[in-house]
Amino acid sequence: MGLYPEIEPYDHGMLDVGDGNRVYWTTCGNPHGKPALLLHGGPGSGASAYSRRLFDPAAYRIVQLDQRGCGRSTPHASAYDTDMSVNTTAHVLADLELLRRHLGIGRWLVWGVSWGSVLGLRYAQTHPGVVSELVLTGVATGSNAEVALLTRGLGKIFPEAFERFLAELPEDERDGNLAAAYSRLIESPDPAVRERAARAWTDWETATIPAPPRSVARYEDPVFRMGFARTVTHYWGNDHFLGEANDAGNGEGVVLRDAALLKDIPGTLVQGSLDFGNLLGVVWRLHHAWPGSELVVVDDAGHGTGDPGSVAAQIAATDTYAKR
Numbered sequence: 001m002g003l004y005p006e007i008e009p010y011d012h013g014m015l016d017v018g019d020g021n022r023v024y025w026t027t028c029g030n031p032h033g034k035p036a037l038l039l040h041g042g043p044g045s046g047a048s049a050y051s052r053r054l055f056d057p058a059a060y061r062i063v064q065l066d067q068r069g070c071g072r073s074t075p076h077a078s079a080y081d082t083d084m085s086v087n088t089t090a091h092v093l094a095d096l097e098l099l100r101r102h103l104g105i106g107r108w109l110v111w112g113v114s115w116g117s118v119l120g121l122r123y124a125q126t127h128p129g130v131v132s133e134l135v136l137t138g139v140a141t142g143s144n145a146e147v148a149l150l151t152r153g154l155g156k157i158f159p160e161a162f163e164r165f166l167a168e169l170p171e172d173e174r175d176g177n178l179a180a181a182y183s184r185l186i187e188s189p190d191p192a193v194r195e196r197a198a199r200a201w202t203d204w205e206t207a208t209i210p211a212p213p214r215s216v217a218r219y220e221d222p223v224f225r226m227g228f229a230r231t232v233t234h235y236w237g238n239d240h241f242l243g244e245a246n247d248a249g250n251g252e253g254v255v256l257r258d259a260a261l262l263k264d265i266p267g268t269l270v271q272g273s274l275d276f277g278n279l280l281g282v283v284w285r286l287h288h289a290w291p292g293s294e295l296v297v298v299d300d301a302g303h304g305t306g307d308p309g310s311v312a313a314q315i316a317a318t319d320t321y322a323k324r
Contacts, residue, residue: 003053003311015102017068017095019086024072025065025099029057034132034322035108037096038064039116039123041138044231046071046224050306051113054314059322063108065099067092067119069231077234078227080194084187084234088241089142093123100130109133109321111314113304118142118240118255121286125261133321134267137314138275138303139283142240143253149280151178151236154208157276161207168200180237186230195222198229208276209303256282259289266324267293268317270310272301 009026017023026047036055040047047064055062068087069077076082100108107130112120117136124131140146155162166174173181185197202219218224235241242254267290271283287295294317301307 004056007057015099017098021068022074023065023095028052028062029060031061033059033061035061035105037108037110039112039119041114041116042232043115043235044070044228055318056322070227076227077230078223096123107132111135114138114140121255124265125258131265135317137270139269139271140277141253141255141282142242145280147179147236158207165204177237179233183233183237186233198226201229256286259286263291269295270313272298275303
């Protein structure tokens with residue numbers, strides 16, 4: 001099952017969401033179709049034209065946005081004077097509601113990848129009446145255990161890259177929360193320190209998360225690289241702003257704890273068997289704690305959306321939900 005043809009937006013705009021932020025949004029497909037909200041990863045990656053090809057443009061009204069601080073939203077996180085204190089999960093969840101009301105949408109399917117799956121899950125848990133279905137891939141829940149795995153735990157699998165990753169940090173910062181330590185470097189008033197930290201962070205991500213060439217190439221753009229690294233470390237270094245329940249010490253966190261709140265929302269989880277996040281078993285625990293969810297494990301696929309098996313599974317899900 002292949003991707004749907006490339007399409008261009010029929011409408012777009014900049015939504016004032018407060019705090020000096022304006023969020024860029026687009027709509028594609030059928031203006032009278034089933035609404036679908038697409039949540040990009042990162043946090044800080046920005047929306048992509050690729051992800052909307054997972055939806056039948058004749059059946060769906062496809063809504064995308066660049067979350068705060070990235071893509072065409074303003075101000076951009078790459079600018080040193082951008083206030084990151086107003087870029088949190090709670091702020092972005094509120095932005096989604098502002099956009100839904102702005103577009104006159106009652107309920108919508110929510111699709112998310114990686115960080116977008118965390119955001120989609122928490123959005124559905126806190127606003128269940130407006131989410132008709134969930135389709136999630138590269139599934140994560142934003143727990144501290146996941147951050148620890150992706151920053152420190154994978155050092156045992158990629159020792160050479162991990163040595164370079166640690167080398168950028170002061171010695172007294174190498175034993176704690178590595179994301180928070182990198183966030184402090186990226187907030188340095190010294191632009192050379194910020195740039196070295198952003199490069200080291202994206203080099204580590206490139207080494208540990210296999211990605212298509214188009215994704216790796218974006219790290220060569222200094223604006224994207226800085227905005228992405230600053231946003232990811234800001235969220236990862238602050239428990240994804242998910243609250244004290246994320247510090248329970250059991251590796252679960254608030255999203256997995258509240259999985260039962262999703263009981264009335266059908267959902268499909270598409271997970272690559274080679275996604276390193278699987279080492280914690282989070283997606284299996286989420287599936288078993290979420291009545292009505294379907295888990296599709298794609299052999300030999302990694303983290304993301306582009307593997308043929310993952311594409312086929314996601315399109316099968318969106319085609320099925322288009323008929324509901």
